[in-house]
Amino acid sequence: MKVFRGFLYDPPHGPCALTIGNFDGVHKGHMVLLAKLREAADRLHLPAAVLTFNPHPRQYFALKTGTLSSAPATITPLREKVQALAQCCVDQVTIARFNNTVSSLSPEEFIEEILVKALNVRWLIIGEKFRFGKGRTGTTDELKEAGKRFGFHVEVLPAVMDENGRISSSCIRQALEQSDFEKVSGLLGKPYAISGHIVHGDKIGRDLGFPTANLPIRHYNPILSGVFITRVHGLEEKPLPSVSMIGTRPTIESDRHIMLETHILDFGRTCYGSLVQVEFLKKLRDNQKFPDLNALKKAIQNDVDTARSFFAKQKTSA
Ligand SMILES: Cc1cc2nc3c(=O)[nH]c(=O)nc-3n(C[C@H](O)[C@H](O)[C@H](O)COP(=O)(O)O)c2cc1C
Ligand SMILES: Nc1ncnc2c1ncn2[C@@H]1O[C@H](COP(=O)(O)OP(=O)(O)OP(=O)(O)O)[C@@H](O)[C@H]1O
Structure with a gap:
């Protein structure tokens, strides 16, 4: 999968089948949309392309008025979002910097400058609630009209x-705030995990007697905070x-970066540098x-x- 970052016009894009959005979490709704994009791209012999934004527009507007800590949290960091899009068989992702220029484009400018000139769209799929352009005033009807003028479906x-x-993504963020991991994994179509x-x-x-495997949380503001029962994937065949x-x-x-610190039960190895996924199962308490x-x-x-009893119960009910 090709990833274009930052500036939209460089390099010039060939024609594509496209979808647009934030894709925070890449949930089950997104997956249906991306499967349809893949189908059309194959039928039309076009690359399946995604236009997404960084930072998330809501974070950008919060940062403009407040501080980083007041910015709304995201479900997944950008790296994981890009990986999840690749797993959905997307060929090309353009990560447009969401800034003053992009946020000030009127719906007409957004269509002409971004969709037509920069991305060379030939086929576009969006959800029925999709809004775009300054103040989110652009509608799906406007896109259809423009499609007739510029020659895209x-x-x-x-x-x-x-x-x-x-x-x-909003209802997943809400479920994460409540640490309702069953609901979250139902909506995501996969367990909720943080990797690094x-x-x-x-x-x-x-x-202290509890060595921890530490993952730095640098680039995004996580929704979760506190102490959790978890499972670690990636170190051994079975999750730990x-x-x-x-x-x-x-x-x-008092002032330290946010970290994810994991104590793996009955595990003596050091594993610095390993790539792991920490899956969240249950909240135990606040920090x-x-x-x-x-x-x-x-x-x-x-x-x-408490975690030992939880896992013992899981074993007996399996
Ligand atoms: C299950 C668990 C619960 C923890 N709870 C707290 C807590 O309530 N307050 C706190 O200050 N640190 C908490 N910690 C973080 C420990 O202070 C941290 O793991 C310890 O200082 C080791 O840090 P190090 O990996 O940098 O050596 C917790 C860590 C674990 C694994
Ligand atoms: N449940 C859904 N059904 C159909 N299309 C969807 C669904 N959820 C999102 N989409 C579409 O997927 C694209 C990307 O969605 P985006 O991530 O921007 O929205 P979202 O999941 O509704 O997020 P948020 O809750 O933060 O607004 C958009 O075209 C959007 O309309």
Whole structure:
């Protein structure tokens, strides 16, 4: 899959079948849309292309008025979104920088400058709720009209629903806020996980008796925070039972980057540099500032005991 970043016109794009959106999480609704895009691209002998934006428009507008910490969280970081699009057999992703220029384009300018001149669209699919251009005022009818003028076909996909209504990134973000992982994985069509390469920590975990595999959370603002029962994929054939903390370490210091720290149960190996996926199963508690390391150690021991009973129950009910 080809990935074009930043500027839209360089290099010039050949004709394509296209879809547009944020694709945060790449959920089941997106997957239906992307399957239809693939089908049309094959039929028309065109590459299947996605136009997406970075940062997420909502983050851009929050940052314009506030601070990074007030920006709304995303389900997945950009790297994982691009990987998920590749798994949906997309040929080409253009990641347009969402900035003042792009956000100020009127719907007509968006169509002419971006869809026609920059991306050379011949076939376009969008969902029925799709809005675009300054103030999200552009509609699917306007796209259809423009398609007739500029010579591209427009397909509007009716909303993909589940028993609770239209599937959207917003309802997944809401379910994540409530740590409802069953609902999240139902909407995503896969378990919710955060992936990354394991980095070195401060080695305090070893002294505490709970060494951790640490993943830095650098490029996005995660929705989850607190202590969770998790499973680690990527180190051994089977996923490994674990407990994880996502957030800073209030007991140890005050201003630190957000980390995902995972203690894998009964695991003695070091695995720095390995690429792992940490799958979230259940929230145990919020992250706390303890009076000393001894109190923190007791709390983590309690988390480990709860996780052991959870996994033991899972084994007996399997
Ligand atoms: C299951 C679990 C729960 C944790 N809970 C807290 C917590 O409530 N408060 C806190 O300050 N740190 C918490 N931590 C983070 C520990 O402080 C951290 O893992 C330890 O300092 C080791 O850091 P290191 O990997 O950099 O050596 C938790 C870690 C784990 C694995
Ligand atoms: N459930 C769905 N059914 C059909 N099309 C969808 C569905 N969800 C999203 N789409 C379409 O997929 C494309 C990308 O969607 P996008 O990620 O921007 O929206 P979203 O999932 O509704 O996110 P948010 O909730 O943040 O607005 C758009 O064309 C959108 O209309």
